[in-house]
Amino acid sequence: MSQSLNLKLKVWRQDGPSSTGTFVDYDVQNIPDDASFLEMLDILNEQLLEKGEVPIEFPHDCREGICGTCGVMINGRAHGPEHGTATCQLHMRKFSNGDTIVVEPWKARAFPIVKDLVVDRSPLDQIIAAGGFVTAPTGTAADANETPIPKEVADSAMDAAACIGCGACVAACPNSAAQLFTSAKVWHLNSLPQGQPERFRRVEAMVDTMEQFFGSCTNHGECTEACPKEIPQDFIAYLNRDYMKSKVANRRLASQR
Amino acid sequence: MFADSKIPEGPMADKWNNHKFSIKLVNPANKRKFRIAIVGSGLAGASAAATLGELGYNVDLFTFHDSPRRAHSIAAQGGINAAKNYRNDGDSVYRLFYDTVKGGDYRSRESNVHRLAEVSVNIIDQMAAQGVPFAREYGGLLDNRSFGGAQVSRTFYARGQTGQQLLLGAYQQMMRQVAEGKVNLYTSTEMLDVVTKDGEAVGIVYRDLVTGEIRSHSAHAVVLATGGYGNVFYLSTNAMACNVTAAWRAHRKGAYFANPCYTQIHPTCIPVADEFQSKLTLMSESLRNDGRIWVPRNPDENRAPASIPEADRYYYLEEKYPAFGNLVPRDVASRNAKTVVDKGQGIGPLKNGVYLDFSEAINRDGRDVIEAKYSNLFQMYERITAEDPYTVPMRIYPASHYTMGGLWVDYNLMTTIPGLYSAGEANFSDHGANRLGASALMQGLADGYFVLPYTIGDYLAPKLGQDPVSTDDPAFTTAVRGVQDQVDQFMSMGGTRSPDYFHRELGKLVWDNIGMARNREGLEKVVGEIRALRDEFWTDLRVPGNSESLNSSLEKAGRVADFFELGELMARDALDREESCGGHFREEYQTPEGEAQRDDENFAHVSAWEWQGPDQPQSLHKEPLAFEEVKLTQRSYK
Numbered sequence: 001m002s003q004s005l006n007l008k009l010k011v012w013r014q015d016g017p018s019s020t021g022t023f024v025d026y027d028v029q030n031i032p033d034d035a036s037f038l039e040m041l042d043i044l045n046e047q048l049l050e051k052g053e054v055p056i057e058f059p060h061d062c063r064e065g066i067c068g069t070c071g072v073m074i075n076g077r078a079h080g081p082e083h084g085t086a087t088c089q090l091h092m093r094k095f096s097n098g099d100t101i102v103v104e105p106w107k108a109r110a111f112p113i114v115k116d117l118v119v120d121r122s123p124l125d126q127i128i129a130a131g132g133f134v135t136a137p138t139g140t141a142a143d144a145n146e147t148p149i150p151k152e153v154a155d156s157a158m159d160a161a162a163c164i165g166c167g168a169c170v171a172a173c174p175n176s177a178a179q180l181f182t183s184a185k186v187w188h189l190n191s192l193p194q195g196q197p198e199r200f201r202r203v204e205a206m207v208d209t210m211e212q213f214f215g216s217c218t219n220h221g222e223c224t225e226a227c228p229k230e231i232p233q234d235f236i237a238y239l240n241r242d243y244m245k246s247k248v249a250n251r252r253l254a255s256q257r
Numbered sequence: 258m259f260a261d262s263k264i265p266e267g268p269m270a271d272k273w274n275n276h277k278f279s280i281k282l283v284n285p286a287n288k289r290k291f292r293i294a295i296v297g298s299g300l301a302g303a304s305a306a307a308t309l310g311e312l313g314y315n316v317d318l319f320t321f322h323d324s325p326r327r328a329h330s331i332a333a334q335g336g337i338n339a340a341k342n343y344r345n346d347g348d349s350v351y352r353l354f355y356d357t358v359k360g361g362d363y364r365s366r367e368s369n370v371h372r373l374a375e376v377s378v379n380i381i382d383q384m385a386a387q388g389v390p391f392a393r394e395y396g397g398l399l400d401n402r403s404f405g406g407a408q409v410s411r412t413f414y415a416r417g418q419t420g421q422q423l424l425l426g427a428y429q430q431m432m433r434q435v436a437e438g439k440v441n442l443y444t445s446t447e448m449l450d451v452v453t454k455d456g457e458a459v460g461i462v463y464r465d466l467v468t469g470e471i472r473s474h475s476a477h478a479v480v481l482a483t484g485g486y487g488n489v490f491y492l493s494t495n496a497m498a499c500n501v502t503a504a505w506r507a508h509r510k511g512a513y514f515a516n517p518c519y520t521q522i523h524p525t526c527i528p529v530a531d532e533f534q535s536k537l538t539l540m541s542e543s544l545r546n547d548g549r550i551w552v553p554r555n556p557d558e559n560r561a562p563a564s565i566p567e568a569d570r571y572y573y574l575e576e577k578y579p580a581f582g583n584l585v586p587r588d589v590a591s592r593n594a595k596t597v598v599d600k601g602q603g604i605g606p607l608k609n610g611v612y613l614d615f616s617e618a619i620n621r622d623g624r625d626v627i628e629a630k631y632s633n634l635f636q637m638y639e640r641i642t643a644e645d646p647y648t649v650p651m652r653i654y655p656a657s658h659y660t661m662g663g664l665w666v667d668y669n670l671m672t673t674i675p676g677l678y679s680a681g682e683a684n685f686s687d688h689g690a691n692r693l694g695a696s697a698l699m700q701g702l703a704d705g706y707f708v709l710p711y712t713i714g715d716y717l718a719p720k721l722g723q724d725p726v727s728t729d730d731p732a733f734t735t736a737v738r739g740v741q742d743q744v745d746q747f748m749s750m751g752g753t754r755s756p757d758y759f760h761r762e763l764g765k766l767v768w769d770n771i772g773m774a775r776n777r778e779g780l781e782k783v784v785g786e787i788r789a790l791r792d793e794f795w796t797d798l799r800v801p802g803n804s805e806s807l808n809s810s811l812e813k814a815g816r817v818a819d820f821f822e823l824g825e826l827m828a829r830d831a832l833d834r835e836e837s838c839g840g841h842f843r844e845e846y847q848t849p850e851g852e853a854q855r856d857d858e859n860f861a862h863v864s865a866w867e868w869q870g871p872d873q874p875q876s877l878h879k880e881p882l883a884f885e886e887v888k889l890t891q892r893s894y895k
Contacts, residue, residue, distance in 0.1 A: 002531075016806055032531055036641075039535050042757075049755045049810070054802040057809060059323070062496040063536045064637065066421055067327045082640075089640045114467055115807040118323075122444065125324050129436040133429035136386040138308040138706050144385035145343065148397025158390040158415060161422060165326055194388040 004030045005092055008100040009044070011056055017112050017120075023102075033093040037080065038063060038070065040092055041103075057116040065089040065228060068164035071171070072117050073104040078168035078226035086166060086228035106171035110178070110213040121167045123213040124181060131205035132185040134194050147193050160188040162229045169223035169231075175215035180223035182210045183239035184231050190242055200246035207243050259865070259878045260513070263667040264368045269886050270351075273372040276668070277711055281718035288313035291717050292725055294461055294476035296448045296503050298325030300420075300698060301681025302482030303427035304705030310434030312710060317474060318431070318440055319463055321447045321498060321812075326428045329484060329496040330701060333420025334541035334634065336402060336412035337698040339377040344401055348409040350374045357696060358887045360406040360586050361661070361689020362839035362855065364519070366863070367886055368668060369686045376707040377699050381413055383706060389426045391415050403546055404694035406586035406894075412695040417541055417633045423698055427705070443474075447812060449740045451479060451507045451677060454732040458677035459725065462736045464744070466812065469805040471740050473733040475725040477717055478676045480709065481507060482701075485660035485682040487520065489820045489827065490772070491764020493657035494526055494539040500816035501823050504664050504683050512672040513865035513878060515685035516662035517823065518831035521692055521840045522773050523658030524590035527641055527651075528610035537656040538641055540613070540634055542694040545583045547618035547627060548651065550574050550590075552611050556601035562612055562650050573597055581894040588691045588840050588853070589894060591655035595773045596851070598654070610652035619647065655773060659697060661688040661840065662830075665865040665880075669712035670704060673867075676716060680704035685863070690839025744804050747814045752797035756813035759794045760820065763787065767824050771831055776844040780832045784825055791821040826866060826875060833877065836860045848891070857889050 006029050014021030028047075031040050038060050045055035061069040065086040072087055074080035080090045095101065103117065111119040161184070169180035186203050189195035195202070217236060224233045265276040283291065291314050295306050298320040306318045322328060340353040354374040358365055385391060385399070392400040392414050401410040415422040434440040443463070450462040452473065460475040486501035487493040508514045525540045551570045558565065573593055575582045583590075594611050603609050619627050624647060628635070635646045642652070664672050664679040666686055671678050681701040688696065726732065770783035794817065802808045837846040837853035838860070846854045861882045866875035 032533060034530055034643075035533055036535075039533050042535055043533060046755060046757065049799060049801055050753075052799075052801065055810060057807050061322070061327060061498050062329060062332045064332055064538050065640075066332050066418065067329070067496060068324075068331075069322070069327050085640065089637065091640065091643070093643060118807060121323060125326070125432065125435075125442075128326075128429060129432040133433045134386065134388045135433065136383070136388075136430075137311045138304075138383060138430075138710070140379065141382040141386035144341075144382045144391075145398045147385070149393055150397050151393045151395050154390050154393040154397075157388075158392075158422075161390050161415075161425065162418065164421075165324065188390065189388050192388050192390070194386060 003033045005033055005095060005097045007031060007095065010100065010102045012104045013056065013116055014113050016115055021113065031092055033091070035092050036063070036088060037074070037090040037092065038088050057118050059118045060088055063088040066164060068166040071106060071166045071168050073107065073171060075102050078106070078172040079228055084228060084230045086164070106167055108170045108176035110170065110176060111167060124165055124167060124178070127178065127182055127206050127209050128185060130209035131198070131202035132189065134189060135198060136194070149193060153191055157188050157191050160184045160191070160231065160235055163231055164229060166228060168226040168228060170214065172222040172226035173215070174220055174222065175218060177217040178210050178214040179217035179236045179239060180227065180231055180233070182206050183235035186242060187235045187238050199242065200249040203239065203242040204246045204250060207239070259880055260673045261667065262366065262880055263669055264366070265668065269367065269371050272368050273375055280712065280715035283714045283718050283721070285313055287721055289315060290721065291315065292317065292476045293478050293480065293713065294319065294474055295480040295482060296461065297328065297482035297484060297683070298322065298428070299328035299330035299482060299484060299681060300424055300427055300701030301705040302328070302480070303424065303431045304702050305480055305482060305680060305709045306440050307427060307430035307434055308706050308710040309713070310431070310437065310439035313439070316434070316440045317443060317476065319443045319446045319448055319461070321445065321466060323445055325431065325442065325444065326425060328424060329499055330424040330698070331421045332496065333698055334417045334539065335543040336404065336414035336419045336695040337380070337423060338404065338411050338695040339381045339413060339699065340374055340411060341378060341381060343399060344410045346409045348411050350378070352409065353377060353411065355887055356407050357687070357693060358689065359892060360691055360693040362691050362853065362892055363689065363857070363861065363884065363887070363889050364838050364882065365687055365689030366882060367884060372708065373687050373700060373703050376703045379707060380699060380702045384423060384426050387426045387430060389415065389422050402543055403584060405542055405545065405584045405590065406693040414543070417543070417631060420698060423702065427702070448503045449506060449815065450736045451510045451674070452732050452736045453510055453674060454726050454730065457675045459732060460728070462733070462740050464740065467807055469808070471737055471744070473728040473737055475728050475733070477720055477725055478678065478713055480678045480680060481664065481683050482680040482705065483683045485663065486823055487657045487660050489764070489824055490657035490768050491761050492529065492534060492537050492768070494523060494537050497536060500819070502816050502819045504679070505819040505823060507664060507672065507674065507677060509868050510674060511868065512674050512677060513665035513867050514662070514826065515665035515863050515865045516830065517827045517866070518771065518834060518841050519661035519690045519839065520657060521587060521659040521661060522591045522655040524587055524594055524655050525613060525653045526656035527638065528605060528607065528654040538637065539656070539658060540638060540651060540653060542587070544613060544631060544634065547630070548583065548613040548615050549617060550583050550611055550613055552597045552602040552604060562614070563616070571597070571602065578894045585894045586691060586693060591773055592842060594655055605652045610654040612650035613653045614650035615646060616650070659692055661685065661690060661692055665863065669715060670709055671712070671716065678709060678713060680709055690841055743815065744811065747798065747800045747811055748804050750798050750800065752799045754797050754799060756798065756800070756810055756817045759790065759798065760813070760817045762790055763817070763820060763824055766790065767827065771824070771827050774842050774844050775831045777832065780828050784828045787821060787824050787828065794818070794821060829874065830864055830866065833864060834860055
């Protein structure tokens with residue numbers, strides 16, 4: 001049966017990218033445990049607005065765990081305590097009455113704070129722009145069934161393609177590395193027949209762009225732990241393998257000219 | 258006088274080909290002399306941006322998201338239709354065309370639907386070439402599933418995340434053009450006005466959501482791919498930020514708004530649980546392939562679902578519609594759910610749902626088969642309800658999901674404002690009064706990849722050599738001032754209620770009176786109620802914070818203001834349409850069996866509404882619909 005919770009929140013408030021931020025304490029009462037974590041913030045914001053205070057800005061949109069907009073640190077964990085769950089899909093029944101909950105934005109140098117809990121994740125888009133695509137301009141592509149793809153390969157590509165680009169992997173990583181994000185896209189495309197012609201070019205370009213913004217991977221595995229889509233760490237090994245091969249393969253291609 | 262719909266001459270199957278040949282082209286070297294502004298980065302916007310960039314146009318893409326990959330197309334679950342006939346089950350372009358016209362209850366434009374069916378085939382090829390990981394069989398060929406309203410298996414899918422994979426495909430193609438410098442991204446920007454000069458669209462005014470700056474942007478043509486208006490109901494399956502503002506501001510500038518009363522209520526969503534609820538979650542229609550829908554025959558039933566014997570269960574869709582069973586179109590499935598719940602047979606703590614039961618499928622195929630098909634949906638359901646759908650039937654109820662109405666467009670996807678185009682859910686064009694499942698993804702990509710890139714050249718070609726209008730032009734400065742005035746007004750009102758409060762209250766009015774069933778009395782009453790609430794909005798609204806930084810309350814205020822005007826027009830459109838068709842069900846017009854009763858003699862037309870100024874009722878224009886190919890019949894899925 002539905003119960004209600006009284007909680008103490010410590011929320012990071014920051015006016016803008018160059019302002020100084022601080023934790024602000026809020027007492028929230030009578031939160032139904034069927035509410036989602038973001039609905040709990042909605043209720044708090046409605047109360048703040050009624051009191052004439054400025055509501056907390058937090059990232060959210062689809063609220064069904066697929067758009068990748070949401071994501072905050074909850075008690076130090078990206079997307080909170082429930083495994084394989086985006087913040088919007090986390091429900092208050094995972095908390096207990098009287099809990100203190102610390103809510104912070106993603107913490108990474110590559111993700112500057114826009115306001116309160118909202119950060120700028122545009123470097124992730126830049127990694128995709130560097131090579132996260134197949135060059136297949138719109139036109140008359142060959143019939144889709146002309147390129148059979150073994151089911152196991154398609155399934156594995158789909159496992160990687162399930163990434164929602166939320167940035168939790170970066171936020172959870174002690175090095176603020178983006179290897180899990182990058183490897184998911186590299187494996188999605190590099191494992192498929194359509195991705196082969198650009199395979200080595202892609203991995204080099206994406207890794208090089210990634211390294212302009214993010215730290216280095218030292219295999220902590222916090223990324224997979226935090227990932228709402230449970231993208232496996234194995235993909236990072238594939239990424240490294242293809243990156244290493246690219247150093248040889250690309251040179252060989254060059255020498256053949 | 259109605260604008261010309263520009264339907265090409267000739268036999269249905271040749272219209273699109275003939276048209277592509279007869280419209281004007283811009284030569285490859287001249288394309289770089291044109292600037293096109295696209296608003297929205299969903300399937301339609303991203304695919305149009307990618308393709309127009311590839312062709313050589315200069316594209317500027319505006320989205321209110323922090324990344325274009327977050328547009329709401331991403332949430333589509335079930336699949337995308339295409340007339341590939343890979344199953345050898347008798348599918349064809351003509352059958353997809355026929356099913357879509359029939360599914361739309363004979364209220365769509367035949368020529369547009371036929372074109373959609375034609376290009377559906379190219380979409381699958383294109384997306385496969387881009388590396389979209391569609392579901393495959395062991396032989397490596399593409400898999401299909403069935404969707405409502407069709408008796409063939411033509412739906413392609415990528416687990417329960419088809420929208421995500423297609424959107425990421427289009428987004429990646431667009432990001433390639435970003436890297437090439439052909440597409441400029443303007444993320445976290447919201448379009449707040451269309452700028453017109455001498456009757457033509459020449460640019461937009463937008464607000465930078467991070468800095469609060471209001472800026473103008475000049476272009477040779479503008480494309481609105483800004484999605485539907487389902488959030489007018491407040492509770493819907495749409496993402497929180499989905500809104501009608503871009504389309505509505507265009508409407509206020511002269512673009513006709515067509516068929517606003519055609520809204521789709523999706524039959525399989527998780528029922529409302531409480532007052533604080535912020536949105537409803539869809540459970541894909543694909544679940545109806547394996548789930549059986551039922552309610553207990555006895556309204557006072559209090560046994561657990563598993564211990565209710567077969568004889569005491571009412572499989573109402575299977576009993577009433579033996580041919581289509583649980584796969585009847587969405588409008589039919591939704592209305593029947595409402596009927597049983599209204600009779601008191603609903604289930605769950607609030608008796609506001611029906612069962613979607615997988616026990617038979619799990620016994621038949623095994624749990625692992627069901628898990629492979631739907632695991633992400635089952636997991637999502639479990640997260641939200643804390644119930645395990647593998648052992649307890651899902652509880653579902655209809656919710657607002659998609660809007661067939663939208664900006665009126667001609668065959669070229671141009672609105673009544675020359676130079677202003679609309680693509681995807683934002684336009685009204687292809688689904689008539691009801692959209693079939695897996696057709697939204699098809700239409701968004703058809704518009705963006707294969708229609709707009711051709712048709713926009715016809716408008717641009719004669720403008721060769723003309724520079725875009727300067728943003729110093731009075732047309733721009735006046736529009737900027739209008740937007741700034743509204744922002745200032747919101748910030749200075751100092752009332753007591755939040756934008757969310759007004760949105761929630763408006764949503765209740767719209768859902769109760771312009772929802773799954775409508776009648777004259779309710780519609781006449783609700784117009785007054787919406788106006789009264791709107792007056793309260795404009796006196797008692799409170800927008801906290803400032804307008805010089807991220808302020809979601811301010812963004813929301815502008816969107817809710819537009820929903821008020823739209824809600825009123827929906828009611829007036831529903832009143833005017835004295836028939837039932839598809840998603841528009843007027844209780845006064847039904848067959849003895851309770852099905853929608855059309856009136857083809859008087860209502861086989863598109864209702865397109867023209868803005869007449871604030872507080873003036875819009876004037877109605879009718880575009881007659883001619884049916885040359887598909888015979889108008891009473892839809893039957895029995």
